[in-house]
Amino acid sequence: MFGTSIHWTTFFYLLIDTFLLVIACVQSSRNRYTNLNRYLVLAGLFVLYNLTGGFLPFDGFPGPFILQYVITYGVAITMGIFLFHYIYREYDIRILNVHLTIANISIYGALCFFGLFLLPYYFTGSLDTARVCFTVPVSLICLYFLWAFYGRISKPKNPNKFVLRRNKLSLLSVICMILLPMLTLIGDYQWLTFTIVNTSFYAITAIEIDRYLYFLEHKKKMNALLNYYKAERNKEIAPKFFTRGLTGREIEMAMSVLDGRSYKEIGDEYFIAEKTASKHASNIFKKMRVKNRTEFMERFGKKKL
Secondary structure, three states, X not given: OOOOOOOHHHHHHHHHHHHHHHHHHHHHHHOOOXXXXXXXXXXXXXXXXXXXXXXXXXXXXXXXXXXXXXXXXXXXXHHHHHHHHHHHHHOOOOOOOOOOOHHHHHHXXXXXXXXXXXXXXXXXXXXXXXXXXXXXXXXXXXXXXXXXXXXXXXXXXXXXXXXXXXXXXXXXXXXXXXXXXXXXXXXXXXXXXXXXXXXXXXXXXXXXXXXXXXXXXXXXXXXXHHHXXXXXXXXXXXXXXXXXXOOHHHHHHHHHHHOOOOHHHHHHHOOXXXXXXXXXXXXXXXXXXXXXXXXXXXXXXXXXX
């Protein structure tokens, strides 16, 4: 299409992702008490991935030919790492397994790209050789990540339906993303590669939509929290943390606290440690200007709804 290598399916996904990005921007500006920053960044990266991966390479591009692959691979690696970061934040993961921190994953990606793609290409001049040297070890790292992540979420304790749906969608998103280096090795089949990779983003989008519907299901509890937040935000002496609002995870935790669940039960439900659940609760209490759980329940509990 347009005299470039972009396939019509890639262009179609580009339009969908751009539309979702615009909708998310509008929703984020209207509901300042929620935090969609991570989703906005992820959406922007997928739009950029469709643009660079679809339109590049082409003959009229200025500079050396390899520069186009540096751009496309760089965007794809950044997108994949940020999606993993998104998953880590969604599940409050710091270290998934041995050495699997986001910082280490970023280092692995950079080292593999420079050491196993650019150097082989420099010495051999063969794009196919560079692609094989790069994708094989990266695919192994991705499979290890999938194994560790599946082990983390495969045995939920006291999950609700929302958590189970999120687990399935998160797993689908990770599977589709880790297939990217393998699909690159197979060949340049845009209709297949971009369909699978964009499915990863749509799974994350489904998680955000499901979270929004989950909030609507608990509208009364939401109203008590958000109305208070709005009132406090409008005060001249409102503290700085009100400008950021409650994150999606904090609202989920707040509703669990209002349901009377212990921090251990909340931790089991969301696959986090009891201390992490307690830390989330402390952040919520600070933002809602209460001293402790008892005062939080008195102000926003069922009697107030």
